[in-house]
Amino acid sequence: MTTNLKITLGIAAAMAMIVAAVMVFGRSGDPTAPAAASPGRALPADHLVREDSHRLSTAADGKVTLVEFLDFECEACAATFPHMERIRAEYDGRITVVVRYFPLPGHRNAPLAAQAAEAAAKQGKFEAMYARLFETQRQWGEASDSKEAFFLDLAERLGLDAVAFKRDLRAPETIERVKKDQGDGLALGVQRTPTIFFNGAALDVPPSYENLKAAIDAALAS
Numbered sequence: 534m535t536t537n538l539k540i541t542l543g544i545a546a547a548m549a550m551i552v553a554a555v556m557v558f559g560r561s562g563d564p565t566a567p568a569a570a571s572p573g574r575a576l577p578a579d580h581l582v583r584e585d586s587h588r589l590s591t592a593a594d595g596k597v598t599l600v601e602f603l604d605f606e607c608e609a610c611a612a613t614f615p616h617m618e619r620i621r622a623e624y625d626g627r628i629t630v631v632v633r634y635f636p637l638p639g640h641r642n643a644p645l646a647a648q649a650a651e652a653a654a655k656q657g658k659f660e661a662m663y664a665r666l667f668e669t670q671r672q673w674g675e676a677s678d679s680k681e682a683f684f685l686d687l688a689e690r691l692g693l694d695a696v697a698f699k700r701d702l703r704a705p706e707t708i709e710r711v712k713k714d715q716g717d718g719l720a721l722g723v724q725r726t727p728t729i730f731f732n733g734a735a736l737d738v739p740p741s742y743e744n745l746k747a748a749i750d751a752a753l754a755s
Contacts, residue, residue, distance in 0.1 A: 580717040581730055582631050585710075587650075587659050589630040590621050597628040597732065597752045599745075602635040602718045604726040605646035605666040606674045613727045614667040616742040624749060632663060634714035635726050642673060642680045645702070647711045649684040652701035656693050665691065 581600050592598075601617065603610045621630055634650070636643030646666050653662035665687050673680040681702070688698040701707055718728070722735075729736040731748055738744045 578733065580720050581733060583713075583717070586714075587632045587654060587663075589632060589660060589663075590625060590628060592627050592629045594627075595629065596755075597624075597749050598631065598730075599628065600631040600633060600730040602633045602714070602721075602723045602726060602728045602730075604634075604636050604640060604643045605650070606640035606643040606670065607637065607726045608670070608674070610727045611667045611670045611674075613729075613740050614664075616740060616745060618664075619742050620745050620749070623746075627753065628749060633718060634711045635718045635723055635728070636711065636715070637726060640674075641677055644708075644711060645679065645681060645684065646673075647714075648702050648707050649687070651707045651710050652698050652704075653688060653691065653693060655701050656697065658691055658693055661691050662687065 582598070586600075599617075599620075601613075603613075617630070620628070634647040636647050650659055650662045650666060653659055669683075669687065673683045684702065685695065685699060689695050721730075727740060729740050732752060736744075736748070738748075
């Protein structure tokens with residue numbers, strides 16, 4: 534094999550790896566873009582919601598379940614956050630809303646932010662931390678340095694035990710918990726955030742308030 538051929542093959546292999554990485558970890562940036570996870574196709578329930586998945590609301594009848602794979606550093610997720618909050622408030626007790634972690638590799642502090650939410654969950658404050666991470670995203674997102682000190686301050690402001698939070702933030706079981714959600718997302722074909730599943734199938738429209746409301750109303754009326 535000639536030297537030029539070796540170089541050509543090496544470049545081709547590298548490009549293939551880059552393309553594969555983009556397909557798996559496609560970075561979102563447009564909050565109006567529908568999620569790329571086989572819209573309309575029913576998926577295995579055990580990958581969508583697990584016993585330890587975080588539920589922001591629960592409906593007894595189970596007619597509507599929304600499962601969101603999100604990245605706290607993702608601007609599109611932050612843009613979707615108020616729509617999801619409005620929907621939760623309007624349909625309180627009538628729909629189930631589940632949050633799953635899916636930090637993207639291009640975001641320096643996304644894994645740590647997910648770990649912060651998980652560490653807060655150990656003290657019964659998942660929902661509060663979930664909200665504050667999005668509300669303060671502009672203060673810590675897109676940074677090249679670690680924002681651990683910022684997350685520790687958030688925890689203290691939420692009234693969490695700072696010592697326990699700091700311990701749990703970097704605990705192996707916390708890291709593995711986040712990775713488990715990521716693994717489920719990859720198994721489901723999640724490529725970017727936010728990806729929302731509606732009653733077991735990937736939502737095939739942008740997650741605006743109007744689109745979510747229309748889908749929920751139709752499901753509740755059936």
